[in-house]
Amino acid sequence: MNDVECSRAGCRASARWRVIWRNPRIHSADRRKVWTACDEHVAYLREFLAARDFPVLVEPATAETADAEPSS
Numbered sequence: 001m002n003d004v005e006c007s008r009a010g011c012r013a014s015a016r017w018r019v020i021w022r023n024p025r026i027h028s029a030d031r032r033k034v035w036t037a038c039d040e041h042v043a044y045l046r047e048f049l050a051a052r053d054f055p056v057l058v059e060p061a062t063a064e065t066a067d068a069e070p071s072s
C-alpha cells in the first residue's frame with residue numbers, strides 16, 4: 001500500500017479523491033494545484049475553493065491517473 005493522506009489539516013485518512021484547482025489571479029491557465037481528499041473532506045475542500053470562485057474539478061484518486069508512473 002502506498003496511501004496518500006487527505007490534504008485537510010489534521011486529517012490522516014487515506015485520500016480517495018483528487019481536488020484539482022487553480023487561482024485565476026495568481027496561476028496561469030495551464031497551472032494546476034492538486035489537493036488530495038478522503039471521503040469525509042472532499043466536499044469541504046471543493047466548497048472551500050468554489051466559494052472563492054476558483055475553477056475546481058474533483059476526480060477519483062485511482063492508480064491509473066494520467067501522471068502515474070508507467071509500469072513495465
Ligand SMILES: [Zn+2]
Nearest residue numbers: 006011038041
Ligand atoms: Zn480527510
